Structures are given as C-alpha cells and as structure tokens.
Amino acid sequence: xxxxxxxxxxxxxxxxxxxxxxxxxxxxxxxxxxxxxxxxxxxxxxxxxxxxxxxxxxxxxxxxxxxxxxxxxxxxxxxxxxxxxxxxxxxxxxxxxxxxxxxxxxxxxxxxxxxxxxxxxxxxxxxxxxxx
Amino acid sequence: xxxxxxxxxxxxxxxxxxxxxxxxxxxxxxxxxxxxxxxxxxxxxxxxxxxxxxxxxxxxxxxxxxxxxxxxxxxxxxxxxxxxxxxxxxxxxxxxxxxxxxxxxxxxxxxxxxxxxxxxxxxxxxxxxxxxxxxxxxxxxxxxxxxxxxxxxxxxxxxxxxxxxxxxxxxxxxxxxxxxxxxxxxxxxxxxxxxxxxxxxxxxxxxxxxxxxxxxxxxxxxxxxxxxxxxxxxxxxxxxxxxxxxxxxxxxxxxxxxxxxxxxxxxxxxxxxxxxxxxxxxxxxxxxxxxxxxxxxxxxxxxxxxxxxxxxxxxxxxxxxxxxxxxxxxxxxxxxxxxxxxxxxxxxxxxxxxxxxxxxxxxxxxxxxxxxxxxxxxxxxxxxxxxxxxxxxxxxxxxxxxxxxxxxxxxxxxxxxxxxxxxxxxxxxxxxxxxxxxxxxxxxx
Numbered sequence: 001x002x003x004x005x006x007x008x009x010x011x012x013x014x015x016x017x018x019x020x021x022x023x024x025x026x027x028x029x030x031x032x033x034x035x036x037x038x039x040x041x042x043x044x045x046x047x048x049x050x051x052x053x054x055x056x057x058x059x060x061x062x063x064x065x066x067x068x069x070x071x072x073x074x075x076x077x078x079x080x081x082x083x084x085x086x087x088x089x090x091x092x093x094x095x096x097x098x099x100x101x102x103x104x105x106x107x108x109x110x111x112x113x114x115x116x117x118x119x120x121x122x123x124x125x126x127x128x129x130x131x132x
Numbered sequence: 133x134x135x136x137x138x139x140x141x142x143x144x145x146x147x148x149x150x151x152x153x154x155x156x157x158x159x160x161x162x163x164x165x166x167x168x169x170x171x172x173x174x175x176x177x178x179x180x181x182x183x184x185x186x187x188x189x190x191x192x193x194x195x196x197x198x199x200x201x202x203x204x205x206x207x208x209x210x211x212x213x214x215x216x217x218x219x220x221x222x223x224x225x226x227x228x229x230x231x232x233x234x235x236x237x238x239x240x241x242x243x244x245x246x247x248x249x250x251x252x253x254x255x256x257x258x259x260x261x262x263x264x265x266x267x268x269x270x271x272x273x274x275x276x277x278x279x280x281x282x283x284x285x286x287x288x289x290x291x292x293x294x295x296x297x298x299x300x301x302x303x304x305x306x307x308x309x310x311x312x313x314x315x316x317x318x319x320x321x322x323x324x325x326x327x328x329x330x331x332x333x334x335x336x337x338x339x340x341x342x343x344x345x346x347x348x349x350x351x352x353x354x355x356x357x358x359x360x361x362x363x364x365x366x367x368x369x370x371x372x373x374x375x376x377x378x379x380x381x382x383x384x385x386x387x388x389x390x391x392x393x394x395x396x397x398x399x400x401x402x403x404x405x406x407x408x409x410x411x412x413x414x415x416x417x418x419x420x421x422x423x424x425x426x427x428x429x430x431x432x433x434x435x436x437x438x439x440x441x442x443x444x445x446x447x448x449x450x451x452x453x454x455x456x457x458x459x460x461x462x463x464x465x466x467x468x469x470x471x472x473x474x475x476x477x478x479x480x481x482x483x484x485x486x487x488x489x490x491x492x493x494x495x496x497x498x499x500x501x502x503x504x505x506x507x508x509x510x511x512x513x514x515x516x517x518x519x520x521x522x523x524x525x526x527x528x529x530x531x532x533x534x535x536x537x538x539x540x541x542x543x544x545x546x547x548x549x550x551x552x553x554x555x556x557x558x559x560x561x562x563x564x565x566x567x568x569x570x571x572x573x574x575x576x577x
Binding site: 044045046047048049050051052 | 439
C-alpha cells in the first residue's frame with residue numbers, strides 16, 4: 001500500500017481527476033495549498049502597495065492505493081498534469097502502514113477501494129469530454 | 133422663523149432627498165474602506181464609519197448644529213439652537229429660505245457624520261474602539277463645528293472673507309485629510325508596516341462602496357444648491373463630469389506607468405475626482421469640472437505614491453485622496469470659478485480676478501493649520517487619559533476580535549466547526565493566557 005501525494009496546477013485539476021477516474025482510481029482527498037518551486041514571482045499592485053507572491057496556488061491530491069494501482073495512478077497524473085513548464089508540480093510516493101475504513105472497520109487493501117469505483121470508472125470512460 | 137418666507141415643495145423634496153443621498157455615502161464609505169483592509173479588521177473598519185452615525189448624529193441634534201450654524205459669532209455658533217430649540221417646519225432666512233429649517237439641519241448633519249468617518253481610514257486595524265467613539269464626538273465638536281461655522285455659518289469669518297466652498301472641500305475634505313495625517317502620526321504605524329504587504333481583502337466591496345459614494349455625492353454637491361433649480365443641475369453635471377474625469381485619468385495614468393489599470397485604482401480615481409470638484413461644484417462649467425477632476429486625480433496619485441515611500445501609515449490614504457484632492461479643488465475653484473454660471477459665486481483667475489485665488493489659498497492654509505493643531509490636541513488628551521492603540525497581541529489576533537468579539541467571516545477557521553455555545557453568563561473575554569502567548573511570540577521592536 002502506498003500513499004501518493006501529488007501537487008498539481010489548479011487549472012489542471014479537472015484533467016487529472018478525469019484521468020484518475022478512467023484509471024479506476026476514484027478515492028482521493030483534495031486540498032488547496034501554496035507552494036514554492038522554481039516559478040517566477042507574481043506581482044500585484046493595490047494603490048501604492050506592491051505585493052510579490054512567491055508562493056503559488058496549487059492543489060494537493062492525496063490518494064491511498066494498493067500495489068497494482070501505484071503505476072497507473074502515477075501515469076494518470078503525469079499524463080494529465082504535465083505542461084512542460086516550470087511549476088507542473090511533484091508526486092510523492094510513501095509506504096502506508098495501515099488503512100482502516102471507518103464505516104465498516106475493514107482494514108488495509110479491503111479498505112482501499114471505494115465501493116462505487118467500478119461505476120465511477122465506467123462513467124469516466126464513457127465520458128470522452130476532457131480526454132486529450 | 134420668518135412667516136414671510138414661503139416653503140417650496142420642490143426645494144423641500146430636493147433637500148430631503150439630498151440628505152438621504154449623503155446619508156448613503158456613510159455605508160458607502162464603510163464598504164469602500166472595509167474592502168481595503170485585511171479580513172481581521174474589516175468589521176472594526178466598517179464600524180468606525182457606522183458608529184459615527186450614532187455618536188455624531190446624537191451630538192449634532194444636541195448641540196453640534198447649534199455650535200456650527202447659530203448666527204452671530206465669527207468663530208463659533210452658540211447653544212441657542214441646542215436640542216434644535218425653535219427649529220421646526222418653518223423656513224429660515226439665513227439657511228433655509230424656501231424649505232423647512234429642520235431639513236437643513238439634517239442635510240448638514242450627514243456632512244458632519246461623514247467627515248469624521250473619513251478620518252477613520254487613517255487609523256484602521258489598531259485604534260481602540262471606545263477611544264475612537266470619544267474621538268468622533270470631540271473632533272466633531274472641537275474641529276468640525278468651528279470650521280463649519282467659519283466657512284458656512286452666518287457671521288463666520290472665512291465666509292465673510294469671501295472664501296468659496298460650495299459643498300465642503302475645505303470643511304470636509306481638507307479638514308479630514310489633515311486630521312488623518314495627525315491621527316496616523318499619533319497612533320503610529322500598524323505592526324509590520326512596510327515589512328509585509330497590506331493587501332485589500334475584498335476589492336468588489338470597495339467597488340460597491342465607490343459606486344454608492346458617487347451616487348450619494350450627487351446629493352452632497354447638487355444638494356448644496358439648497359434648491360431644486362438650475363444651480364443644482366449644474367452641480368449635478370459637474371459632479372458627474374469630475375468623477376468621470378478622475379476615473380478616466382487614474383486608469384490612463386496607471387496604464388501608462390504600470391501597464392495595467394487596476395480596479396482599486398479606478399475606485400480611488402473616481403473618488404479623487406469627486407473630492408476635487410466638491411468646493412467648485414456650483415461655481416464652474418462642466419468642462420472646467422473635467423479639468424479639475426483630471427488635475428485632482430493626477431495630484432492624488434502622485435501623493436499616494438509619495439506616501440508609500442515615507443514612514444506614515446495613513447493606512448487608506450485619506451490625506452492623499454481627500455486632503456490633496458481637496459486642496460487642489462479649493463485652489464482650482466479660485467482659478468475656474470465664473471459668475472457666468474453662478475452670479476452668487478465669483479470670478480477666478482481665468483476670468484480675470486486673481487484675488488479669489490488668494491482668498492482660497494488663505495482658507496486652505498487656515499483649515500490645515502487649525503485642523504492639524506486641534507486634532508493633535510484632542511488626540512494628545514485621549515492618548516494621555518485612555519491610550520489610543522489596542523495591545524500588540526490584540527492587533528496581531530485582529531482588531532475585530534479584540535474590540536468587537538466578532539469576526540467578519542466566521543467559519544473560515546476549522547475551529548468554527550466545533551464552536552461551543554457559551555452558557556449564559558460565561559465570560560466573553562479572550563483568556564489572558566492566549567494573549568500573552570502571542571505577545572511572547574512577537575516581541576515589540
């Protein structure tokens with residue numbers, strides 16, 4: 001079991017989500033985060049106040065997956081989130097010790113796959129909108 | 133009251149509507165200022181405008197109007213009209229010849245309220261709220277009321293001198309702008325001033341406020357004709373012209389200098405155009421109003437950037453916007469005024485009379501000197517007796533919490549999900565331990 005944490009551009013989120021759903025990866029948690037990478041600073045002016053934004057808005061996606069899903073998840077994110085410009089983000093993969101589904105008390109791999117995964121994947125594959 | 137004076141229904145209606153329009157500028161100013169501050173100070177900022185309606189409103193009825201407008205003295209009115217004694221639905225030959233005197237009282241009352249509210253922009257996010265309430269009453273009594281009497285009161289010495297101020301360029305804007313500088317100096321800068329960027333937290337709010345200000349300004353200026361007549365229509369047209377000119381000028385200057393026109397700049401630009409036409413609104417042609425709005429906006433924009441280079445935390449640039457544009461407007465009144473449009477006015481420099489310019493400059497100098505000294509006096513006393521600033525910890529936590537025990541956007545913090553209902557009677561004050569722990573983290577320089 002791995003915990004995959006991806007930091008992506010907010011404007012790429014919908015493509016990333018569609019790619020993950022098509023790959024059958026349908027359980028994830030999103031957070032708005034601010035990141036500092038190699039991107040150019042953004043300057044905003046309000047009256048005489050100039051503010052330099054060194055941190056850029058990103059979306060963090062946390063996904064816990066069983067071993068067979070690790071590579072498809074990474075592939076889906078990379079293919080959907082990549083623009084080639086600085087600031088595309090990162091993917092971190094870490095080992096996961098335990099997973100427990102609160103609703104049932106199921107543990108580990110049994111707790112990892114959302115019950116609606118097949119339907120969500122089927123719908124995503126049928127929906128060609130957003131496919132590059 | 134003079135029984136020979138007849139009440140005009142049209143004039144009465146226009147003055148009452150104008151009073152309501154000026155009233156609308158006060159919530160407009162609250163929104164304008166509120167959007168320009170950070171999330172943790174927006175309620176306090178808006179309250180400083182709203183609270184002026186409460187305390188100055190009461191002051192005005194009890195004795196403020198009487199001090200400002202009771203005829204006679206060169207320096208101050210008196211207490212003869214305290215509690216609006218004898219003032220009613222009849223006309224008044226000095227101030228309200230064709231409409232009820234009490235309508236004039238209310239129209240002028242709105243001016244008194246908004247003037248002190250304007251000053252509050254210089255002290256946002258750090259002034260103790262109860263002390264601000266005391267300041268609002270004292271400032272209106274000791275600074276605004278005398279000034280209003282000098283310029284507008286029968287017998288007032290600047291009025292006798294022939295200074296032209298159609299709708300309050302000196303009494304409202306120069307006085308507020310000057311007092312704002314003094315107040316900002318006396319309070320000191322906000323924590324982290326010039327270290328972190330203080331960015332407006334809600335620009336749409338500021339734009340809404342600017343729109344309401346412009347709308348209300350039609351009452352402010354055109355209402356100052358005190359009749360539903362051609363002069364009111366001229367002041368109305370000039371108010372539109374100068375606002376448009378200030379807006380266009382500001383956007384264009386920004387575009388040329390920074391490559392972009394900003395929304396906050398647009399809101400600021402239209403206000404500076406409106407400020408600069410205020411003293412001239414009933415004395416100049418609409419083309420002159422365009423020029424006045426343009427010059428006022430240019431001067432304000434440069435003043436605003438100059439202010440950013442000095443260590444003066446006039447937080448919302450009350451002086452750069454109201455003081456500078458007010459001064460420009462008062463000067464240009466002495467340049468562009470013509471008796472062609474208003475026989476009761478005077479001819480300015482461009483119409484062959486340089487002396488009016490001298491009178492205008494003198495009135496400006498007097499207003500600045502008096503406002504600065506008197507405001508300083510009021511604040512020195514308040515500082516000695518009560519202290520002006522909230523504690524550093526309160527400032528860092530946010531003045532909305534420390535002064536009002538509320539926050540504008542409850543729920544942004546995850547802790548709000550588990551907000552516990554306090555039992556009736558439980559202390560509502562922030563625990564001292566928490567304040568101290570923050571104070572330790574951020575030692576004073």
